[in-house]
Amino acid sequence: MLYGFKRNLPDWQLASVPISNSTLTYLYTPRDTLRPLFDEFSVPFPAALEKVLNSSNVLAPNDTLPDGLDLTSIAIAGTLHIRSSVGIC
Numbered sequence: 346m347l348y349g350f351k352r353n354l355p356d357w358q359l360a361s362v363p364i365s366n367s368t369l370t371y372l373y374t375p376r377d378t379l380r381p382l383f384d385e386f387s388v389p390f391p392a393a394l395e396k397v398l399n400s401s402n403v404l405a406p407n408d409t410l411p412d413g414l415d416l417t418s419i420a421i422a423g424t425l426h427i428r429s430s431v432g433i434c
Contacts, residue, residue, distance in 0.1 A: 367407060370424065371422060373421075376395070398416055398422055400422070
């Protein structure tokens with residue numbers, strides 16, 4: 346059910362930061378969201394994803410974690426560089 350990934354996130358608003366002060370978009374993926382995906386493919390859950398995420402490896406200077414985000418529950422975090430203005434032709 347990979348197509349249902351967004352629906353499986355416990356709180357999509359909390360798991361994503363649309364555009365931060367540094368103009369980055371952050372996505373946080375909880376372990377409880379990933380485990381069923383690994384189970385579905387009969388693949389063991391990687392030990393590396395059990396470690397507590399170090400936010401300083403992800404956040405740009407002056408950016409902060411969303412209020413209410415439990416960092417101990419996050420397996421993966423990533424950034425996207427999205428331009429603030431996009432032209433559509």
